Amino acid sequence: MFQINEDYQKLPGSYLFSTIAKKVAAFTQANPDKNIIRLGIGDVTLPLAPAIIKALHAAVDEMGAAETFRGYAPDLGYDFLRKAIVENDYKARNCHIEEDEVFVSDGAKSDSGNIQEIFGPECRIAVCDPVYPVYVDSNVMAGRTGVYNRDTEMWSNVIYMPCTAENNFVPEFPKETPDIIYLCLPNNPTGTTITKSELSEWVEYAKKTGAVIIYDAAYEAYISEDNVAHSIYECEGARECAIEIRSFSKNAGFTGMRLGFTVVPKDLKCNGVSLRDMWARRHGTKFNGAPYIVQRAGEAVYSPEGKAQLKEQVAYYMNNAAAIKEGLSDAGYTVFGGVNAPYIWLKTPDKMTSWEFFDYLLENANVVGTPGSGFGPSGEGYFRLTAFGSYENTAAALERIKKL
Ligand code: MLT
16 A cells, blocks of 8 residues: 655644645635735736746747747756856856756745755754745755654754744854755845855854755845845855755745746765766756746846836836835834845734734735745744735725725
C-alpha cells in the first residue's frame, strides 16, 4: 500500500492567502451587497504595459508561422532574455553575473519553494519572522523543520530572526548557526529593508559560517533610497555564498503571466560541488521552460519603452503606498514600510490581534488586508496592506478606515 509524505500532515491550516480567500468568500456570500476592497494579497491591478502587449502580439504571430514557431524552450531560458537580464539587472549595477548563471522560470514563488531541494535534509534554515510563508512551508514539506509547537507557532528546527519595530525590522545574526538563510529584501511582508552595508555584513556572516543565503529580491524595483542594494551581488563576496531569486510579477505586472529567474553563480560551491550545476540538473529534469511568448514579453521589460512605462507603473503603486502611509498616520496608526516596497505594515489598534483586526476591518470597512501573524509569530499585532490596488480603491479604503 502506498504511503503519503507525512511531512505534509505537519503543515498547520491552509496556505495563508487561501485561508484569507475563503474567509472573504464566506463574508461576500453572507453580505452580497457589500463592496469589498481587496488590499490583501500583493497582486497587481494595472494592465500590462503597451510595450509588453506589443511583444506578446508579435510573439503570438511568430508561433502561428511554421518558420518562426518554437517548441520547448532551452533549459535555462532563451538567450535573448538571459542576455537582457545580465545586461540590465547586473552589468548596469557593476555585478558580475554570467548568462549561464541565470535560470529563467515560471516565477519567484516556484523557485523560492523549489530551491531547498538541492540542499541536504539536515540543513537548518534561518528565516526572518515575520516571513513570506513559502520558505518555511516548502522546508516543512521536505521534512527539514522538526516539530511544530501550536502555542509558540514555531518549528523546533527553524531559526527565527524576529524583525519588529524594536529592532527597526533589521534581522540580527542568530545565536545558533544556520546552514541556509532566507532573506527577502525589500521585505515582504513588512515593507521595510536594510542598507547595502547591512546586507554586506550578512554576506560576510554567511561566508564566515559556511551558510548559503537565498536572497529573494522580488521587490527590488520599488527601492527608492540610494543606500539600498538592488542585488545581493552588489556586495563583495556574494558570488560565493548567495543565490538570488527575481520576479517579473511586481515590477512588470506578470502575476498572471508567470515569469521569474534565479541566479546561481559558479563560485557557489559545497565541498567542491557546484550548486549552479545542481540547479541546472534540477531545472533540466523538472521544468520545461517558461512559454516563448512570455519570455519575449519579459525581454520587452528591458526595452527603452518598457522601462519607461514600468517606471510609471511602479510610481503609481508607490503613490498609493505614500497615500496609505500618510492617511493611516493621520488617523493615528503606527505605520512602517512603504518607502522601498509596496507594502505598509501597521500596528493593530487597541491591542487587537492580527486576525481580530482582519475581521474588524472586513466587517466594518469591508477592506481586506493580511494579518501579520499569518507570516509568523513576530507578526502578531501587525497588519499588512498592499499598495497594488487602484488609486481610487486605495483612497476609498482609507476613507472607510479613517471613519472607524
Ligand atoms: C503576497 O501577497 O505576499 C504575495 O503576493 C504572494 C506572492 O508573491 O506569492
